[in-house]
Amino acid sequence: MPFEGTHENDVGLELPDGPVCSFDSENGAVKASEAIFEGGVAFFMEAATGGDRELAARLTRRNMNSLPYWQVRLFASLSGDPASDEEFDTAMAKL
Incomplete structure (x- = not known):
């Protein structure tokens, strides 16, 4: 989700491509992309x-594709239909 409002402190790692959520990083590294996707789904x-x-x-x-980090690191699960504006x-x- 966007790093704003109640989620502005959820940044776990700052990278040149943008911030990474604290739930998506561990020991200074980004977790595997599919694991992050499945964690988001859950x-x-x-x-x-x-x-x-x-x-x-x-x-x-929709959420991952909006983040700069994932815009340059595409993987299979990011393909397909995103949520509509209304659904998002x-x-x-x-939340």
Whole structure:
């Protein structure tokens, strides 16, 4: 999610390509991309989608694709449909 509001202190690692969330870094390194994606899906399933994995994956895709770090490090799970503006805004309001 964007590093603003209640999430502005969630930065765990600062890299030249942009900040990385504290949940996505460990011991000064970024975790594996697929592990980060699956962690995002699990987070959104619990926090915002009532267990809807497909919507959670689209939310995760939308979120990760908005971050500079992932814009230059594409991987398979980032392909596909992202959440719509309305879906993303609704999910963010639940957090």
